[in-house]
Amino acid sequence: MPTDGGDIDEFVVVGGGIGGLAAALALAVAGRQVRVLERASRFAEIGAGLQLAPNATRLLDRWGLLDRLLAVGHRPSRLVLADALRGTELAWLDLGTPFLERYGAPYVVAHRSDLHDLLLEGCRKAGVALEPARDVTEVVPDADGVTVRSADGRTNRCLAVVAADGLHSRLRALLSDDEPICSGYVAYRGAIPIDSARHRADLDDVVAWIGPGVHFVQYTLRAGALYNQVAVFRSERYRQGAADWGGPDELAQAFDTACPHVRGAAEDLRLDARWPMYDREPIDRWVAGDRVALLGDAAHPMLQYLAQGACQALEDADALARAVAAQPDDLAAALAAYTAERAPHTARVQRNARVWGDLWHADGLTAALRDDGLAGRSPTDYGATDWLYGAAPDQRASSPARAHGPYPTGRR
Secondary structure: OOOOOOOOEEEEEEOOOHHHHHHHHHHHHOOOOEEEEOOOOOOOOOOOEEEEOHHHHHHHHHOOOHHHHHHHOEOOOEEEEEEOOOOOEEEEEEOOHHHHHHHOOOOEEEEHHHHHHHHHHHHHHOOOEEEOOOOEEEEEEOOOOEEEEEOOOOEEEEEEEEEOOOOOOOHHHHOOOOOOEEEEEEEEEEEEEHHHOOOOOOOOEEEEEEEOOEEEEEEEEHHHOEEEEEEEEEOHHHHOOOOOOOOHHHHHHHOOOOOHHHHHHHHOOOOOOEEEEEEOOOOOOOEEOOOEEEOHHHOOOOOHHHOOHHHHHHHHHHHHHHHHHHOOOOHHHHHHHHHHHHHHHHHHHHHHHHHHHHHHOOOHHHHHHHHHHHHEOOOOOOOOOHHHHOOOHHHHHOOOOOOOOOOOOEOO
16 A cells, blocks of 8 residues: 555556656546656656647547647648758648548647646646656566555555656566667757747748758747757767767768758757657567556657657557456456557557658668659648558558658648
8 A cells, every 4th residue: 555545546657757647647537546656856848849640639639638739739731841951842741621621630739848737737637646756666566456666665556557657667677678779860859939940941831851861850839939940860970889979060060961941940959958869679568467557658669750759658548548448347458458459559650660760861762762752642642641640440450551651742
C-alpha cells in the first residue's frame, strides 16, 4: 500500500510527460483510479513545437481537449516539402476541407508545453493523483499486483504499472536489454517570437525544406505569436567517432550551401538547444509479469520524420484504456490485447520513419527519383496517409506496406 495511507492503486503511471499523462487521463475517463509518479520536481514539458495529425486530434476531441488546443495552437492549410538547396516547392498535401472530411479531425501544430498543460489539467479534473519528485527506481510485479519503489524510500502498491518513462526507460529493461540507437543526426530546435523570425515561409503552411544530409522545418505556433524552427543535419564528426559531434560549427557548415531562405533561418536558431536523434529497434513484447506495460517512447521511440512521436503515444493511451474497459477483471488479458493492437502498428511507424528520413536526406539519383515521384501526385490524394491517419486499425492494415509519409503528394 502507499506509505501515505491510501488504498492500493489500480494503476501507477511512471512518467509524467505527454504519453504518461495521456495514459492517466484515458484510464481515468474510463473510470479507473490512477496515480502518476514523475521524476522531476514538477510536471512540465521541454521542447518546442509538435505536429498533431488526425489520429491524435480525434482522441483529444474525445477527451474534451481539442477545442482548447485549437485556441492555443494553429491549423495549417498545407504540409509542404521544399528543396533546401534550390528553395523551390516539391510537393504539398491539402489539409483543408477534403482532409477534414476524410479523417474527421484536423491537423494541428502546437507548443509541446501547451499540449502537456492541457493533459495535466485534464488529469487533475479527472481525479488523477499527481506526484512530482518521485524517482522510481524499482518495479516488482507479483501474483497480486506490483510494488513500486522510489529513490526517496517511498513505496506504492498497485494492480498494474504503465511505464511511460521515455527513450531512456529504466523499466524497459524488464523486457529487453537493448539500448537507444544514435542516428548520427542532430537537431537544433526552438520557437521564437514571430517578429524575430527574419526568414519565414507562408504562415499557413508547415514546410520541411529537405536536402542532402539536412532538413529544416518551419511553422507557426500559438495563433501566430511564435515561429517554430527545427534544423537537422548529419554529423560527419559523429561518423568519424568524435566525442564532441554536432556542434554549432557543424550546423553552420551543414547549411552553408542551402538556399538563402534556409541558410538565413538557420542563423537565427538558438544554439543551446541541441538534440541528438535516437530511436530503438521495435520489440513485440511490451508487458512484463502480466502487470507492467510499456507506453510511448518507452515502448517505441522513433525518429521524427513522420511527426508521430506524440501522436503514437496518444494512440497507445487510448488503446490501453479500451483494452482495460473491455476486460476489467483480467488485466493480464487486457494488457496482452493492448500490446497485440499497438506493437505491430508502432513498429511499422518506427521503420517507416527511418526510411522516410533516408528519402528526405537523399542525394544524386535517389533524390531525383524521389522528386519525380512526388511530382505525379494530387495534393488531395490521401492514399499515402490512410495507414497513418486512418481511424481504425483495420483501415490501416489494408494500406500497402511500402514506405509512406505525410508529405509525398503532388506539385503545386
